[in-house]
Each structure stands twice: as C-alpha cells, then as structure tokens.
Amino acid sequence: MDGEPRWLDAREQHAWRGYLAMQAQLQATLHRRLQADAGLSLADFDVLVALSDRADEPVRAGELAGLLQWEKSRLSHHLARMERRGLVAREDCPDDARGAFVVLTDAGRRAQEAAAPAHVAAVRELVFDGLAPEQVDALISVSDEVRARIAGR
Amino acid sequence: MDGEPRWLDAREQHAWRGYLAMQAQLQATLHRRLQADAGLSLADFDVLVALSDRADEPVRAGELAGLLQWEKSRLSHHLARMERRGLVAREDCPDDARGAFVVLTDAGRRAQEAAAPAHVAAVRELVFDGLAPEQVDALISVSDEVRARIAGR
C-alpha cells in the first residue's frame, strides 16, 4: 500500500520539531502562569469564558461541550470538579428532564474577570508581540489548512 | 501597572482561536491514530524514538528527561508504566549508584519500528501535504520566535 514510507525532509523535520516544542512550552507556560496568578487551569478558564460569553443565560451541558469542542464526559468530569470549587453550578432543565443547565456562580464570574487581563497579557507577550502581521496571517492560514485536513477525510 | 489591559484585536483573536483549535485537534487525532494503529501513546512514541536514536547504548534517565524536555518525575512515572508493559527496562548505573540507565527492550524496538511509518504518514497527510513551502518556513519562524520569548525573560 505504501511501499516505502515517505519520511519528512530536513526542513519539514525542523518545522515539526520546532512546532512540537513551541506548543508544549507555550501551553505549559500559559498554564503555570494562569495557575499561579489566578488559581485556574487553562481548562477552567475556557469553561468560564464560554459561560460568560453567554451573559447569564444558563447553557445546556451538551451545547457547552460543542462550543468547547470537548467530549461530553470530559465536560461532565470537569464541571463536577469546578462545581466542588464553587465556580459553576448545575441546574435542572425544565424542557428536557434528562438535560442539565450550567451557570456561572458569582465566584466563577469574579475568577474569570480577575484572571483575564494577565492571561491576555501573557498571550500577547509570548506570542503576538513577537510576530509580524504576515506571521499572524501565516498562522491563520496554516491553522485553517490543517483543521480542514483533520475534518475532511 | 497596566491601566487598561490590551485585548487582542480581531485578527489576533482569530489567529489565536484558530491556533488553539488546530493544536487540540491535531494532537488528539495523531494520538488516537497512533493508539489505534500501534497501541502507543504519543508520549510512549517520543520515549521510544529518543531511545532508538541512541542505538542501543543505555541512556541515563536524567539525560533522557533533558532530551524530551520532560520533568524527571513525569519521566519516572512514564517509564514505570512502560516498563510494566515490557517496552523499556531500567538498569543499574555502575558509575553513579544513584543513577539509572534506561534501555529499549526488543519489544520496545519492534513497537517503535512498527508505529513509525503510519505516524509519519499521518503527520504528512494532516500537515505537510497541505502546506506550501512558505508556510513551512513561516511555521519555523513563528516557532523560533515564540520559543525565544518563552525562554528569554
């Protein structure tokens, strides 16, 4: 079927290793800073942002999973932990008795608002302040292309 | 200290969200395929590749951690799991009695050789086959810049 595997050439290997290193270090750094500044994980922050984008309307768990592109089970576990810490609450859903609404608590809203400025500043500092506009464009086009290839097949 | 936080502009937000989505989906897809094809996690694969790059010379655990850019404790836990599955073995280090050598077992070598072609093919298919040479260059320059900013501060 594939005879000889086609390995990556030198430039591709360089790009791939560089990308892997960047992504690991960037994620770890942003995570550590957010944790240190605000006591939140990146995942916590994503959930809080998604919920506060919806003002205060309760959001269905499944819909939230879709927004975050998370598996339902991941979200369920994560919400259980966040609920234990008082950041979110689950409410019964009148329309569909097997569904659940998720809402931000006051503590959750405060945590998100407190965390956001430093987090954005870190993203700026580590990424965008160092990139020329063409590099930002390239990042967009690469992301779009790769995502299209992942989705389409 | 920072008065008004400087938010990301529309283009930057687009780039950032796209990057985050790409990286999450790419990692998940590569992980799932490697797991399905070869029963290995990405982390397993990285360890096996690092060890097989060193032919069969035993590698000190600490050095391996450095090569992989992993914390020592992560490596220790991961090696314990891989050792349980028979992919690697730990040996005593004669020079330094508190050190440990890590070696690939035959099963480990076979697993790595069996996994590599499909994994490279997946990276090609999802990433490099879709990118023009300038995009690969841009990926390199972005990775270098971001890593420099993470390191230097």
Add this chain to the structure above:
DNA sequence: CCGGAATAGTTGACGTGTCATCCAGTGTTC
C-alpha cells in the same frame, strides 16, 4: 574523614482526559 549541601531518581496525592458503560428520559413505530 566528617557533616552538610547538591544531585539522581522515586513516590504519593491529586487534578485531568479517555474510553466504555450505564441510566433515565424521550421519541417513534406498530
């Protein structure tokens, strides 16, 4: 040589993510 600092690696506790499974409520079909 002795005692304390540094180093190599392990361990335990805990948060996180995945997969498979389960359960309850819903919808559909006859």
Add this chain to the structure above:
DNA sequence: GAACACTGGATGACACGTCAACTATTCCGG
C-alpha cells in the same frame, strides 16, 4: 400504549502530568 432505539448526561476504571516530599548517593569545604 408497549416495545424499541436514541439521546443527554453521569460514572468508574484507568492512563497521564504536576507538585511536593522523600531516599540514597555523591561532592565539597573544613
């Protein structure tokens, strides 16, 4: 309306990663 599959979500088991504490050795100054 009873049997059926379907859907929303929770749960348990387990792999993974991090942090802090720990153990055993080595190193170094006196």
